[in-house]
Amino acid sequence: MTARSDRRYSTNNNPQQLLGSWFKKNNKYVLPPIVAIAFFAIVWQLLCPPGSKGLPGPMQVIADTWDPYIINPFFDNGGTDKGLALQVFASLQRVAIGFSLSAIVGITLGIFIGVNDFVFRAVDPLFQVLRTIPPLAWLPISLAAFQQSNPSAIFVIFITAIWPILINTTVGVQNIPQDYRNVARVLRLKTHKYFLKIVLPASVPYIFTGLKIGIGLSWLAIVAAEMLVGGVGIGFFIWDAY
Template sequence: MTLPSIKGDAIAAFPAERQKATVVTLPPAVPRRFDITALATRLAQSIVPPLVVLLVLLAVWQVAFSGPGSSLPPPSEIWNESRDLILAPFFVNGTQDIGLGWRVIVSLERVAIGFGLAAVAGVLLGALVGQSVWMMRGLDPIFQVLRTVPPLAWLPISLAAFMDSRPSAIFVIFITAIWPVIINTAAGVRNIPEDYRNVARVLRLNQVEFFFKIMVPAAAPYIFSGLRIGVGLSWLAIVAAEMLTGGVGIGFFIWDAWNSSRLTDIIVALVYIGLVGFLLDRLVGFVGVIVTRGPAAS
């Protein structure tokens, strides 16, 4: 007795046209073309509206303060009297006679040190406070009180402690920028999903591994929100501190220009300060987008 072939019977049960395999060829990948039109449209949408508003404001300013006896100089007068500061920001004619570009760099150096220290200490303290209920209850009221102290109120204390203007200015930046970093980091740590903590327990991560692999990535949007606030406060604090401590920073330049009655130079310096502060905020936001890989910190 011969058993029937199951394979042959199964093949025979299907029509001939169903036994043929069909090979589908995918179309070749079309390379993405650089759309110059879309890029130009996006740039126009981002640049044209603020540019139009700026031109309108300058025109109103020019008309409002062009008359005799006006309290503020119009844009045309600023251009005529302070053109060198605008067109040549990196000239050096002496110890104190340098361009605004060099003054901004000196101020940025102090901000980088003070804000860097505040970022590291703020993230560590914020993580500690966010993890421990008792630390939150003990330290949060103190943080809330200290963060309301104005930056310049710390300057006499720092001058008495350090006996030098440079570390005193850095301390003022540090003590001003650290509070939003601590508060936002603690809020981010408290809002870490419980599932993440359960995964850490299952994997038996130690405290260092939990900090770098779970806590920091999960709280990154909150951390960078605090860093953006902190870098803005740092820039405000250094300008105010330099007005009193002296040196060659942008803050001292404004104070010196006021004593010399050079209002046009002061206005140019204010524009420099605003632009640099804007770029610092965008830089920290850009780093936050890269770290979090999403729009949460933008």
């Protein structure tokens, strides 16, 4: 009895069998991305053979970045000479600060504008114009205002991410079903309870849609901004490598 249980336990916990069983269950999800990446790498290598001028192939990229960026991504020689992991961490830190500020301001303003029709009609034309301005167009203004590269890059992230969050939150508040509003009036809910029980739950799907769009735009903006302002970050790392 014990020997049979031990054999069953050792068989079920064989790493190769566990890996094979997992791959069989998930091959329809794992295999297509692997095939797509391999196809992309092969086409890239064929278009950029060794010794050709211009864009290097994937094999050359791996060879050039293997030491020290891949095998030692945390090295720090001072200044901007840092490992790939530290460069990415610096960019993620800026994104976290800028996106958090945009989420706080965007959700707060969106709720305030959504519940007040007069304020919405007053600021909507202005917001519709400002949101069409390209993110990098704000960079000279932020550099003139802050006089430093790091706050300027954070401001670019903030101004890029705030518009989808603000607009989606406003739309979510405005689309609260009238039945919910009527129930709030019948129950005579106080202002804070109305926001907590009615406004926030009803607008959460719209808010998260804005947050999802905003975080994607934030990452795009920080890479482009860091290419221009310099310093430690994945954007300047790419530009400096070029």
